[in-house]
Amino acid sequence: MAELDKESVDATPNVTEVATVNAATDTEAVAALDAPVAQGEPILQVRNLVKHFPLTQGILFKKQVGAVKAVDGISFDLYQGETLGIVGESGCGKSTVAKLLMTLERATAGEVFYKGQDITKLSGRALKAVRRNIQMVFQDPYTSLNPRMTVGDIIGETFEIHPEAAPKGERRRKVQDLLDVVGLNPEYINRYPHQFSGGQRQRIGIARGLALNPEIIICDEPVSALDVSVQAQVINLMEKLQDEFNLSYLFIAHDLSIVRHISDRVGVMYLGKMAEIGTDTQIYDHPTHPYTQALLSAVPVPDPDAREGRERIILSGDVPSPANPPSGCRFRTRCWKAQDKCATEVPLLAIPERFKASDTPAAHESACHFAEEKDVVHAA
Amino acid sequence: MPETLKETPAGTSAEVTAPAPAAKVGKPRSLWSDAWHDLRRSPLFVVSAVLIFFLLVMAIAPGLFTGADPRYADLANHYLQKPKWGNFFQEDWFGYDIQGRSIYARVVYGARASIMVAVIVTALVTILGTVVGMLAGYFGGWIDTILSRVTDIFFGVPFILGAMVVLTSFEERKIWVVILALAFLGWTQIARVARGSVLTIKQADYVMAAKALGASTTRILLRHILPNAIAPVIVVATIALGGYISAEATLSFLGIGLAEPTVSWGVDISSGQEQLRNAAFVLIIPSVMVSITVLAFIMLGDAVRNALDPKLR
């Protein structure tokens, strides 16, 4: 942990700039959460977020024997009105990040500042107010809607939980408006989820996420369960809604092409840590972390001409277990550049020394001792 | 089965400009109404439902079926008189027992005790088992640990043996004593089923979505967990109902359940065994009634299971 703390301080120079509001009362806290944030200002600041799931043994007397380090010290900002993409393979902790931001899981350590307030420490009324403003769209439209409730009840439930959001008489009309906004027939209000196709269900999930007029929507793989022809419809809808309602998206996905399409900035995660983060051009056209390069080069491109000239980096082996991650750099067991230093020293997420002076697109934060630019996406 | 089978004919996403039959809004079809739709078409359900309907009417209004008094004994005329199979619904249809009481009348009136015991026990067991199982499954922790150990202990004790131990400790064995004894031993079975079902359901994304909205625990339990977790409980409870009928009969037969002057199938089976050699029908007729009733409820449970099985939809 000592090592982690030291790293995080270095990695996040602006941690002190976070304006901490020490709300004296609940009411003050709630009021502060309703204040607007200017375009381009950070609306969510994540600092050294850690989530360890304890591994226990024994039935009656549980004894902790270890921990799955699902998220192990992650820091990033989400700016008002932008889309931040988070990519990574299964088990890298990206879904756990989503749950931590939604306070569906309690963080082991670290802070998540929403408008200056650490939401990981909130509870009760203040937490409920935060939840109004941070909503989520789930991956699987087949399991994220209660099969025993009508569409009207599913979306309308948000108003039952937050009665101040809409007066009783208007709720039904509001639900129908929402259905219209996401492109569904408002007359479908009394139907049940199993009467819809996957793409339609995901629209219902999006309507539920929009109901409370949130500022941030966390999307955990929102299109990966959908058919290709329907994916594009949903992505377009999400982009349209972002403009219309001035939303900030945290877009978590494993599909690198879709993430590039929708994101303004992209963070690459590996085994609970952020490997590289930057604008979409910086990450996709000028990646400096070997993992990002391997990931990008492995993406199958549906264009034989474009792929002819591409270099493919095929990584050996699998992602190590997050319960027992490698020392030093977590990627070193699969990295072709790994040296002794990588096993002993944790690389910090920072702009690499060699690019610091220049203003090339390669000058973005990358957690590698031997960061080097390499274009793997475009044909040579 | 391809996913699209579940799709609705109307394509009405915003992008649809083609002349799709968009105006046709299908009727809302809940999963319960779908299950009901299937049930009505299941021969298993129709047969068992008709049987159970008759048994329930018999239990509620035995007077509709016979004018005879089940407790009226006429030793002089009717002692162990053989059944007259042609005399449908007459006093002497099934003959007379050793005390000269109409077996037909006793069978009709016996339904009340047997079915009342089973229905009330099932209701108690289902309510208690569901509540405890749901809380244990949802909250986990020490509640769950205690419940699991308790159910393990109950699981280890044979049902009938347990009932014997409980019942012999009561002086007077009125009907409610039997009911409470059976309920006390039976609730853990339902609790187990409910717990397992809740454990699966609480992982579902829609429960997570409700939490993300800030829903209270009560709302999550009542609106999201209970309606989705109850199906297997209903199935097990229906089948268990049949089991309680035979349990009551067994206990009465052993002489530790209901006892004279209560009229019940179990009591009659018990008294019928004494004349097994010269008048087997005295034993057989109430036994057949018990078997038919148990079978009817098991069939109903099966039909309900088929209708509710999510794999078929």
Add this chain to the structure above:
Amino acid sequence: MTIIDKTADVPAPRGSNDESGPLLEVRDLHVEFHTRDGVAKAVNGVNYSVSAGETLAVLGESGSGKSVTAQAVMGILDMPPGRIPKGEIFFRGQDMLKMSNEERRQIRGQKIAMIFQDALSSLNPVLSVGYQLGEMFRVHQGLSKKDAKAKAIALMDRVRIPAAKERVNDYPHMFSGGMRQRIMIAMALALEPDLIIADEPTTALDVTVQAQVMDLLAELQRDFNMGLILITHDLGVVADVADKIAVMYAGRIVETAPVHEIYKRPAHPYTKGLLESIPRLDQKGQELYAIKGLPPNLLHVPSGCAFNPRCTMAQDICRTEVPALRPVTEQDGTELVGRGSACHFWKETIHG
């Protein structure tokens, strides 16, 4: 029957014109499911063939019938509710639909093997992988326990599972997703089948592992000179390994083509729409092209061309007449080998 005659005009794709004829040939296959809401027509007259050493990619979305066709070929279709009202499936010239269950069982596993998407649920969790691999040899070839185990280790080596000798007694859950998929491949390979059907073999895997598994599959196929049917929804995955592609929509093949050409010049509006709706890794576009509407409901497949309600080119003829799979030619009439399109306006699509 007209469909067969018309498709017979499609020039034979490369690879299938050796003397022995195709390994597998599916002719006018129909599959339907009887459901609560009526009859779902999952497959409506599919024709395709695979030869030894050839890879056919069957591309389609959910409900296109791509997996149902494969299940019919394997003989693992749930019947009922499934039913095959019409069609033939020839394996080495013999119609498998006319064979007895025992004959089909002989072919399944030994001659035609299948790889599934979810390796974890396809392996028995309580038996070691070595035992499960060895079982193939013990049951089918009558080898002793010791020999079977040795063969299992050799097979694990073959699919490049590191430290095969040490890991042969491990259980499925002790392997990662990529390694489990390798074990599935090893199992399919065990009896050296002539044909492998891989149903979304890499969909559940991460991209970095996907590439490894696809490469392995392609290499083994070359080495054993097997036929391979690759069922997928991912246009990217197939580009590297397939020889020819069959695109399915609503239970029909709407386009066939050698792999490289389909990306360059699709001849069916559905294929074209699919290709355009995929975001590109190497460029950041504006709004994505989206095929409008919903995938077809198999209970009510639109009349005429099933794609017509979603098609930008649809005319009256598309709503009334089912387009047959016709050969596709250059503008000057030069034959394009192996290409076919089931669209009334294929000329406009490919050349327009």
